[in-house]
Amino acid sequence: MTQSADTLIYAPWIIPVVPQNEVYRDHAIAIRAGKILDILPAQQAELAFDFDTAIRLNDHILIPGLINTHTHSAMTLFRGMADDLPLMEWLSEHIWPAEKRWVSEEFVRDGARHAIAEMLLSGTTCFNDMYFFPDQVGQAAIESGIRAVLGLIIIDVATAWARDAHEYFVKGERVHDEFRNHPLISTCFAPHAPYTVGDQALARIATLAEEMDIPITIHLHETAQEIDESFAKTGERPIQRLKRLGLLTPRLLAVHMTQLQDREFDELVRYGAHVVHCPESNMKLASGACPVARLDELGINVALGTDGAASNNDLDMFSEMRSAALLAKLSSGDNTAIAAHRALEMATVNGARALGLDDDIGSLQAGKAADIVSIDLRTPALQPVHDPVSQVVYCASGRDVSNVWVAGEPVVANGKLTTLDTQAILRQSASWATRISTG
Ligand SMILES: [Zn+2]
Secondary structure (H helix, E strand, O other), X not given: OOEEEEEEEEEEEEOOOOOOOOOEEEEEEEEEOOEEEEEEEHHHHHHHEEEEEEEEOOOEEEEEOXXXXXXXXXXXXXXXXXXXXXXXXXXXXXXXXXXXXXXXXXXXXXXXXXXXXXXXXXXXXXEEEEEOOHHHHHHHHHHHOOEEEEEEEEOOOOOOOOOOHHHHHHHHHHHHHHHOOOOOEEEEEEEOOHHHOOXXXXXXXXXXXXXXXXXXEEEEOOOHHHHHHHHHHHXXXXXXXXXXXXXXXXXXXXXXXXXXXXXXXXXXHHHOOEEEEOHHHHHHOOOOOOOHHHHHHOOOOEEEOOOOHHHOOOOOHHHHHHHHHHHHHHHHOOOOOOOHHHHHHHOOHHHHHHXXXXXXXXXXXXXXXXXXXXXXXXXXXXXXXXXXXXXXXHHOOHHHEEXXXXXXXXXXXXXXXXXXXXXHHHHHHHHHHHHHHOO
């Protein structure tokens, strides 16, 4: 008996990510109502399903949609504005003044739309954002068809988004309510960092995150200076302070974590917190190297993020995977650390797990959403193919992505966005660059 499917997508190689280290040869993915029905040998699929559309992608690899577990989408408009500086100088002398001058509803909407265009075109189907005006990020995401986790930012600084802690919380909860029923949008508390959020607000976040059942993302242990200053001010290392305030739980996504002591590894294991590794941002700002190989060995869930375009400077999760694999080997002195398939897990299922979305996304499996990316191998840099996983992690870039589906909807077709007007976005961003440079 045949089953009905909306679409069959065939490719010579499909990397499902789960099960681990598996590659399906000459298979097809059957999709119905935005979900994966089955993945089976191509010939069987054609017999088993009545389908509306069949897409044959010869010379392609299919992977799950990539998950950018930490970014600041609107900062694309600050790309390349202040490079080659240490973190605190970069933040306090360049980024924060520029944000004070420019961040508005319009800035965030245009910057997020630009970032989403870049992310979709390079195979990212879900991103975890931290920025002001998360409602605007949410609108841009809905317009584009990407999946998004909107960071409800909390910071002890008055901005165009909110004047004080009270207003940050009120507006954050309003954003949570506004988007709570959208199938592609969820929210996450996003306290900026231990050095910019006080004890009272952090403790309140711990309580509310539990009540609202959402994760918490925070920049943590990014630099040695952060640890020294925290110790001088409070007598505690930042992670100890978070533990005391009730934030060290499986809800926590600790972003960066370049500075860790032995007992802190044990605590991450004991409390089940997740680490989000941003290797390119850490290298560019010379913040240090997150000890990913050791975290991974201990079974701590490590996801990957690009961070914002002002400290990377792109949002390409392919280069982030490669950087994560290479930096892990260099910094651990172990050339077997973070093998290619592990790097791909970090960019997919580990991100989903950290965000509490792993029932729906992160791997190509029956019952999960059809968030799928195809990589076109018809280019010298991607030939010949001995090992498709190696090709994806060590050779491919976002520019090799040809098609992207989110919940079964084609959002990139033959390298072009189907939902957003790329040329209009580029014109808008160029006009922002002119405004910003002329002050
Ligand atoms: Zn960041």
